[in-house]
Amino acid sequence: MTRAGVLHLSICPLFLMSRYQKLVNLRMSMARVLVTGFEPFGSHERNISQDVVESLPKQLECIDPWQDLRQHSEVPINIQIETKVLSVDATGSVEIAHRLLNGEHWDAILHIGQCDSCSIPRFETRAQDRLAMRIPDNDGRRIVDSPLTGNGDVWSSAPLKAWQNIDWKAEWELSEDAGTFLCNETMYRTLSTLQSPDSQSGSSIPCFFLHLPGPDQYSVEDGTALVEDILERMMYRPVLNVVCALITNEDSYLVAQRIPDAVHGAKWEFPGGKVEPGESKQTAIVREIGEEFGWIVEAHQSIGTFFHSLSHTDIALHAIPCTRVDTSPVFEDSQHWTSHQSIQWRNILDDSPLDWLGNDEAIVAWMRKTGYLVKST
Template structure:
């Protein structure tokens, strides 16, 4: 354990806050599948999935993932492509790649034994300070504060904290104040109680203050402005990009490309294309991207779909065209792999959400069109 211990001189108010929170948690704790077991592996999987993803979304993915990879050994032995397919639709795919790599390291370097210190957990790919603290407190009972977004919101309102907790200095100060509340031997319950309180009552908008067990201690409630906390710096506008993708068909199959393993959406499959550069038309962009990525020259045909999607750091509009190869054979020049796949078998591959929508369109409307085109060409 890497914490120096509970600070001395804890006040009666601080003790009362922790006691009120834990009493509330005993009665109102959420019944979540990862709370039904103390297995570090299951808790780790849940914490990875819960990063930037709502609980309701995670639950079915979590249950399917553990059914497919019930142990650390199973996850480490599985091909990355299989792990990405199990993750498909959950988003933030770097989490799946890091999880798989960490599982392999744990098996190869530690014989399947899980770390017991913050420093050891932090050395694993994809594990940040919150996740390491959450696993150690919940799975191993160590007295460590773990602050997720919900817990930060509760504490910022409780103390009417006047700094931005997303900044390092603000985060450290809030962490120190939380440590003064931490009851010895009950860190797992304390951390999860803060999470549940933030998720159910102390919500970002319209918090249910009259039902809150900490209302009597809450400085923001006393001031009458709980929604003013946590303090946030102005949100910057997300950049927008136009992106193209080509649906290329031959003999009843479509061409898909695998993104490089490193980088955004690494290891996922997509309909090839890329970002429009300044001064380019959509058609020119798609021709250039397929030349650079696959080594082929194409004729850009009819537009099929226009899809919009927002990531955490940007917004895109994806313009999807039907294309025909004029010359060249597709090769993985700017991607990890290329394959010709029948439409009926596309569900074997893991795609980003936008490309999943192209697959859905092909199944519903495009497959008959592609079949007609193939039949027409075979008669000439």
């Protein structure tokens, strides 16, 4: 895994942070979230989503899950949890969308449903523009195969992929297939309304669908604990834990240029990537450099952490001094490179323009200010 799709800007404009700034303003009061489940359907006597929704507390104090990574500490957020058990029919699928259109507002929306084929919880990232009902809904409606609107699929507004880079108490997986029954229909109606130009709430409100395994495979207690963890993460901007390799040679440092057709193509960077759950920074950079170049490196202690923000994510970039164990970098030997088209040694005094990725140039400024290359030679 590379840093593609991770680092865009060294400074985040305030207008890009509007949704999260609203939450900051609510920190000492109450944020309002909506959690929905469904009644039993088909041959089921129970629906775990209803059981979980009915077991949730009315209020929850949330602590920043990324507090150890964030540059500035965030105070706890007290949230008021509103719950609703939806009917398994056309009326239930549009109920929240209609309430949004009528002016109701929440700071986050979580839909929950039951998935009999799931072995672990699934965080649904996409709602299909399709209704294909294997069985009738509770109102007797059965649509064999039809588009919901004809406008195409819609995607979750919650930063679900960023949530993968933090430890969780429970196992879960991302999914792009919420099915074609009422779960998908409800997710589609709500997201379409939030993302509509006429929306009073705005598309930046985090909303997604959680599929839980049936009650014979998953307990209500585990489901409730997972939902509380999810709500906590919905209240805070995620922080991506990222490492980059600081490889030096006397008064020069190594930089790499991304391949043209990649995300952030042709940008220059200190190569690296995201720290996976359970990895140390050193283990992560050794793995990343091996994946990106086929090099074997030895990683040392971080020289510092450099922070910046994207529209929905904060970045904690750790610069890790590395020495190549096998041989010195051969710039022309690119057969094992997976993400870059060029590398070069760049003198610390070189001020010529370079199209940097993210906040990497701040590392160069730090080296100049501290005389790091002089000290390390």
